[in-house]
Amino acid sequence: MGRKRKETLLDIALFSTWPTAGVISVGILFFGYVLVPALFNHNQFLKPLAAGLQPLFLILGCAFGAISLFKWIGQLKESAKAPSLEFGRRSLPLQSNKRYRREDVGNSNAGRMDPTCAPKDQTGNTQNEPKIKEWSLALIQSIEWKRFEDVCQKFYEQKGIRSECTPLGPDGGIDIRLFQEESTPQQATAIVQCKAWGSSFVGVKPIRELLGVMVHEKVSKAFFMTSGKYSDEAKAFAAPNRITLIDGAMFLAMLQRLPEAPRQQLLEFSTAGDFNVPTCPSCGTSMRLVQGKEGLRDFWGCLNYPRCRQTLGARRGTHLTTAYYQ
Structure with missing residues (x-):
């Protein structure tokens, strides 16, 4: 060789x-x-x-x-x-920074209706909603981006691997750091990039960028985790560069192989509250779906507007559904 x-x-x-x-x-x-x-x-x-x-x-x-x-x-x-994490380049005025009811979000008048809050139980779940009992691919693909990162990090914890998520804001291409060498407790031995892109494909460009981050961080191994799938070009590039690609179906299998107690604990964590409502990348609060004006696409706006003007693009037809409940 x-x-x-x-x-x-x-x-x-x-x-x-x-x-x-x-x-x-x-x-x-x-x-x-x-x-x-x-x-x-x-x-x-x-x-x-x-x-x-x-x-x-x-x-x-x-x-x-x-x-x-x-x-x-x-x-x-x-x-x-970007299919689900597109950062909007417009700042349209939001009418309120209160949370809308789950059935109201995605309604054609969501940007103008009277704000209300749905009643929550002690676990943070909206009352009268069916409880999710098992992991499924549809559930993984519906989890918002920050919750997806946290679920991935807690999965490594369940496997006995010390890990930590990077703070909000620019992350330098790193979402999670893994620590497995006791001799160098402060030096990460691997890094993880997470993309909650629904069922969409991840191309080769983010994988190439992850390799650059590996060189900068001086780590020899990395994991790329997505709720969707990978293109053939991305798979071909990752294999020789010690980047492990984990797609939604593979992550589902890994979760299902966990013992029942930690598997259910992770499921309850992942589905608590409004787990499919995006977290604001700037300030960490929840976002709400706002109707685009004059033919523009709907978008997610921060609840702290106008103090925080962060927006995220929403896929066409985005609405909060209970179709993935079992």
Whole structure:
């Protein structure tokens, strides 16, 4: 077996997020136009060499800057097409920051009706709702993005693996860190990325970005967990790079193999309260479905509006249903 090729700056830029490529670009320009002249200017023989190298540093810096720009544009395009976690680019006025009744959310007048709160029992579940008794793929695909991350993290806890979720806000491509080496308790041995995209496919781009995060974090193994499925290109890329892909059906099988007590405990946690209403990525409160105006798509708006103007795109026909109850 041949020796594995070492990662280069180009590899890191290509397989990481756009800020990383941008930092590399700025670093190259700083090195070529600030550090090198500062080191060589005192020597009359090296000073011309430093000046002669500056065009090379300029070309390299612009090349990595172009990579960062293209990756940023690609991220914007992918965000616009994201099936369930699309960050809205508009801030339409919300009429109230109170929660609507479950049967009202998704109604054509949801953005204008009188707000009410459905009665909750002591566990946080709305009264008179059927209790979910078993795990199912439909249930996994209906869990909102933050609850899905928490369920994945608690699953690792049930398996005896120390883990922690990253805080709200920009996560750098990491949702969960796993710690399995007792000799280095503060150093994660693996990282996990979670995507609650319903039944949609995850393409190769998020998997490539996860590899870049692995290089940055200096971890040799990663897991990508989704409620949906993976494209063939994503599977082909993940296999040789020590990225384990776990789709919705596989995660369901893993949950069903848990002993009954922890399996039911995890089920109760995952279905408590409004588990299919998205959590605001900015402030962590619940969101509500708001009717798009003048033909625009409906979207999820933060309950803390106008203090928090975070929005998430909603898939067409989104409504809260009890179809997955058993």
